[in-house]
Amino acid sequence: MKSTVETQVFENIADLRQWRCRLRYKDNFDRQPIVGFVPTMGALHQGHMSLVQKALQECSHVVVSIFVNPIQFVKGEDFDKYPRPFEKDLELCVRAGVHAVFHPTCEQMYPNGQASLTRVVPPGELTGHLCGAFRPGHFEGVATVVAKLFGQVEPNYAYFGEKDYQQLVVVRRMVADLDLPVAVVASPTVRESDGLAMSSRNVYLNSGERAVAPVLHQTLLTVSKNATSKALTLQEALADGRRKLEQVPGLTLQYLEACDAITLEPVAECKHPMVVLVAAKLGDVRLIDNIIVPKI
Ligand code: PAF
Helix, strand or coil: CCCCCCCECCCCCCHHHHHHHHHHHCCCEEECCCCEEEECCCCCCCCHCCCHHHHHHHHCEEEEEEEECCHHCCCCCCCCCCCHHHHHHHHHHHHCCCEEECCCHHHHHHCCCCCCCCCCCCCCCCCCCCCCHHCCCCCHHHHHHHHHHHHHHHCCCEECCCCCCCHHHHHHHHHHHCCCCEEEEEECCCEECCCCCCCCCHHCCHHHHHHHHHHHHHHHHHHHHHHCCCCCHHHHHHHHHHHHHCCCEEHHHEEEEEEECCCCCCCCCCCCCEEEEEEEEEEEEEEEEEEECCCC
């Protein structure tokens, strides 16, 4: 069913700001709006739309940004070929009843270029391992653009998926360290029926790679079960998971690690709260996933 909300589309920051300002001062002088924000790089799937639905339930106005952020891609990554189906994304936002879609250009976001830019540098203990070790500079690019988007949208609540768990921890820490007036809301990973975590990059998988991709989720479930049932120690469970993944044809394991779910510090033994995270390449496609291990 189509929504009755008329979705505004903003291509530049000044127009977005004007809308945001009017929301606060003109139309809603008596009752302040609650703005929910879902930052995305587009190629929207059910994972993104679950964040949008949550935001719509909890906020009076919802903004979705669609911006493929060049400064979070490491040299040699897929910035140029990253999917950009803007019309389809917009249609999904309109149907859902999103109030505003912010779709800036790189020139709008980085008017002084990318080389000389004031950047947000998250602490090394959060970004030096896991994905950060394989994508140097990535989280600096994420934190910088998210800080800029927060300044432009001025949300009360910002919604992030748990699939990008390290990103979620980095953003939470940035908000805390910089006293940004926004509450970060995390939402569970949305999965295909065979367990594969939804991701805009899944479209790159060929049919053979797609068939084996759920092995990441299955391995996380097995590690969690083996460690919590005490069938194996945590380190044995991780070693067993790594061994199995390394035997999958076409799969290159980058990491399978257990970390404190709040600080992301690697843990030697089971503790609570704990997250097990994995990254692997299937052919050229890099996939990540994680599981929050239930309390024993
Ligand atoms: O998760 C993403 O899609 C991106 O990293 C984000 C948060 C939109 C920043 O570009």
